[in-house]
Amino acid sequence: MSDPKAEEKTHYHWREPEEVEAVAESLTTLGYKVDKIGTLDNLLERWRLKELPDFVWNLSVRTLSRNRTALAPAILEQLGIPYTGGDATAKSLTLNKDLLKPVLHWWGILTPxxxxxxxxxxxxxxxxxxxxxxxxxxxxxxxxxxxxxxxxxxxxxxxxxxxxxxxxxxxxxxxxFIAGREITVGVVGNSSTLLIGAVETVDAMGEPLNEQVLDLQAKRQGNFKKIGVDLSSPELQKLQQVALQLMKLLGPLDYATFDFRIAPDEQAYLLDINADATLHPQRSFAQIARAAGLSYQQLISVILETSLERWNQNFGNDIRGV
Missing domain, CATH: 3.30.1490.20 (ATP-grasp fold, A domain)
Incomplete structure (x- = not known):
């Protein structure tokens, strides 16, 4: 098999430092006090010392556990601290694809x-x-x-x-394997939708993936790019409907991305739900926001607005914790 397998052991579940720094910098620019907690162990130590944050921008993905993305929201709920993103149930279901697949089938959502x-x-x-x-x-x-x-x-x-x-x-x-176009839909919003858009992954010549697979090696080689697409076009309207349906069924999520493959017969297959979608400024969600006319900082602001509305909170300029 290929060399990336050796790399996978060292790439488990860590947020890219550029993502953490970009979120923190945007929140600081928006006028908030940002204090990077780092790990769940650090959070629990703060609980012991009675130095808990007012609000957490949850980027925790933990390590080596099928419950890894559910741990932070579960602990934060127990501690009574509001946070961004889905709760433990939504995070666990969307991470475990073997559990998610039957649920999608039950909901009537097409998946391979x-x-x-x-x-x-x-x-x-x-x-x-x-x-x-x-x-x-x-x-x-x-x-x-x-x-x-x-x-x-x-x-x-x-x-x-x-x-x-x-x-x-x-x-x-x-x-x-579904050959065809690969499209990622991004949504921000719970009771009301604040942003929905999409990008298509294409090869270096701007052609759809078709038989190509966007695996880890392909991602690291950077031979593909993403271009904005119009979800109102007839062949893509189903993607928007499914994404919004799932935001309601799994929510509140605050934000998420949804990966689809569009087969040659225009059937749309949902591949994955990313309730922990990366907010790296060069990745899909930021690209979706730019295609919709939003800067990266505006994207962070919209997500924060969504989350604060969900928790019915107003912290002024004293949000702490990333």
Whole structure:
């Protein structure tokens, strides 16, 4: 297999420093006092010392646990501290794709067909579709995302699944690969929508992905770019409807992104819900905001406005904690 697998072990669940600094700088510019807590252990130490923040901009993703994104909101609720983003239930459901998939099916939202391979499972047959995406059930940023073609055979499938099991120590999702356009929809808002927009990932020539896969290696090589797209166009209206539906069903989320593949027959398949969408100034959400005419600082302001309205809070200029 490819070299990025070795890198994955050192890339677990950390926010990029540029993202943390950009959020903190924007909040400071908006007039707030920002105090970077860093970790949940630091938060609990502050609780012990009775030095808790008034409000937390939650960027916590923890490490090595299928509950990792749910830990911070659960602790913050217990401590009575308002925070940005979804609660423990929404964070856990959206992180664990093997649990999310049946729920999407129940809600009538189209998603690629899938199998779940448990650790130690004896795989008896190849998928019923020709090309699959293999990935850990509870990861993001394309960590451990590999393409598998049935022509490699059953032995190769078993080997690749076992290798992923060894790397990530979680069940592996085998998902039908959908060729076509890949579009990310971003939404800010709970009771009312403040922003919705989308970008399409295209190759260096500006062409849709089609048979290409945006795996970790491709992301790091930077051979793809994102361009703004109009969700009001007939073939993309379904994406907007699904994203808004899920914001209501899973909310309050404050903000989230939704990854879709548009097949050649214009069927829209939901690939992933990013309730922990990165706010890195060079990544999808910031690009969606720019396409909608908002600066990065305006995006942060809109998210903060949404969250404060949700908690019915007004802290003046004394919001602390990122």
């Amino acid at each position: 067909r899938w199998y779940r391979y448990n650790r130690g499972e004896d795989i008896q047959f190849l998928p019923f579709w020709s090309t699959s995406i293999l990935k850990p059930t509870c990861e993001g940023y394309s960590l451990g995302l590999w393409r598998f073609d049935n022509q490699k055979g059953l032995t190769a499938l078993r080997q690749e699944v076992e290798e992923l099991h060894q790397l990530f120590q979680v069940p592996i999702l085998c998902e039908e």
